[in-house]
Amino acid sequence: MQTGGLRPIIVAFMLGAMAVPAHAATIQIVMENLVISPAAASAKVGDTIEWVNKDVLAHTATARNGDFDVTLPPKKSVTLVLKKAGDVEYYCRFHPNMKATLTIAP
Template sequence: MLPRRYLTTLALFALGAIAVPAHAATIQIVMENLVVSPAEASAKVGDTVEWVNKDILAHTATAKNGDFDVTIAPKQTIKSVLTKAGTVDYYCRFHPNMKAVLKIAP
């Protein structure tokens, strides 16, 4: 006979009451030749954004709503985890013509 605690855990798992953590994704956003690519990306809260700067100039990923402001040195990569859902317009403070959108689902 199985212990009661084991049976309770098994029953909760079978009913879906125990959450199984989803695997977070890594979204790569590249800044090269003064262009952000992709210009529109989708992600989920908990995902990691890998900001890749392939240029010889520093760039930023600055959210217009203040959610994030990341500085990426030339030829460097920075990672950040998304913590808030929403559609975020962002740009480079040093090169304001570099614009993009990040759609973050809950």
């Protein structure tokens, strides 16, 4: 068996595997009946969070560390691409009892 003929095939396969980009995920978080669900979510840097407000009241997703402050009109959704790793506690400024945690991996 000739190994020289396999080398270009192996190199081409490795280069092709490296060229495939990682796909970012979209994580949906729902605000309904004055509750954030799920209350604890995990994501990675580059993922998109989609907050969906199913209530007739406006809400916010306000990070306690200042990383984000998103306003969600009633019956609307808002997206945000995660740029930084870490554990982020957030809440609704209008309804402070609505609390959740987002764990963002690098």
